[in-house]
Amino acid sequence: MDYNRYPANWKSEIVPAMHARAGGRCEWVEWIAGEWVRCPKMHRDPRPGSAKGVTLTTAHVGAPWPGHHGDKHDKADVRDENLLLLCEAHHLALDLEDHIKHARATRADKKRATMTRLYTASLFNEAV
Secondary structure: OOHHHOOOOHHHHHHHHHHHHHOOEOOOEEEEOOEEEEOOOEOOOEOOOOOOEOOEEEEEOOOOEOOEOOOOOOOOOOOHHHEEEEEHHHHHHHOHHHHHHHHHHHHHHHHHHHHHHHHHHHHOOOOO
């Protein structure tokens, strides 16, 4: 995590304020069986199959504001309506498209590097 992209008071003020607002509970809500249901996971709750407890992280949701469409990649946008405290599972769900895009790009870069190495080796009759 590159903290240079975040405001100077990120750790000292913003994150603690998010935990206080959320009451230490994941803020993800879903429409289930005709009602809004909030995720029950709490910060440091036991996590099945893991020695570590649940970790809540602050997610940027890209909330729009007048004259702007909103950008969840803008880490300087720390408006309350742009931040949610989420458990790992829901933060991953929120950012899933980004994770898929980055994984695809990483695989393509690795394939390109391998092909370049193989091609270069073949030009000079080198063992790979």
